[in-house]
Amino acid sequence: SQTIHQWPATLVQPVGSPLSLECTVEGTSNPNLYWYRQAAGRGLQLLFYSVGIGQISSEVPQNLSASRPQDRQFILSSKKLLLSDSGFYLCAWSVRGVSSYNEQFFGPGTRLTVL
């Protein structure tokens, strides 16, 4: 069966510090991968998506970046965190390909607080 891991679960970082969040998927190959952010009391905002190794698309301008060094590994980074980067970060995957189904499976999330 497929599983998706995210770490760390919680993180408190000072403004201006770097960030690295990691997401890995097991039990599937060639997945589409996604990073979302959810601010307190808000809906999810799609940040990045990837259809393959080294292929990253950004949805919104920001000081975050994403990388996909391996097929089932997705990393979210920042060189200098802002207060507005606080939120609940979720990684998700879906089967690659066009179909009527294409469910997205979400990880447990990382709660980031920038002070």
Add this chain to the structure above:
Amino acid sequence: DAKTTQPNSMESNEEEPVHLPCNHSTISGTDYIHWYRQLPSQGPEYVIHGLTSNVNNRMASLAIAEDRKSSTLILHRATLRDAAVYYCILRDVQYNFNKFYFGSGTKLNVKP
């Protein structure tokens, strides 16, 4: 970007049916309607999806208007475990990839 409109919150009594509405007046002919729900401090989970016809699964039913400009998620007997934020999403299909735009959703409160 969400392209859907939902009420901010709804309330239901346990064991009663719940109808969660969603408006998507700009839906295109190839947009699928997906519903996800998010329990507190968890990632969203899939509930149901459809294109034109009404759909049923073990979790819920999806009723789609004939003009497809609105849909309703139906929970037949709400339980306390159904208290969550429910998102109605139009799936934007691009090549072999599907992007989801989540709005603010509807927060469902279930009273015992």
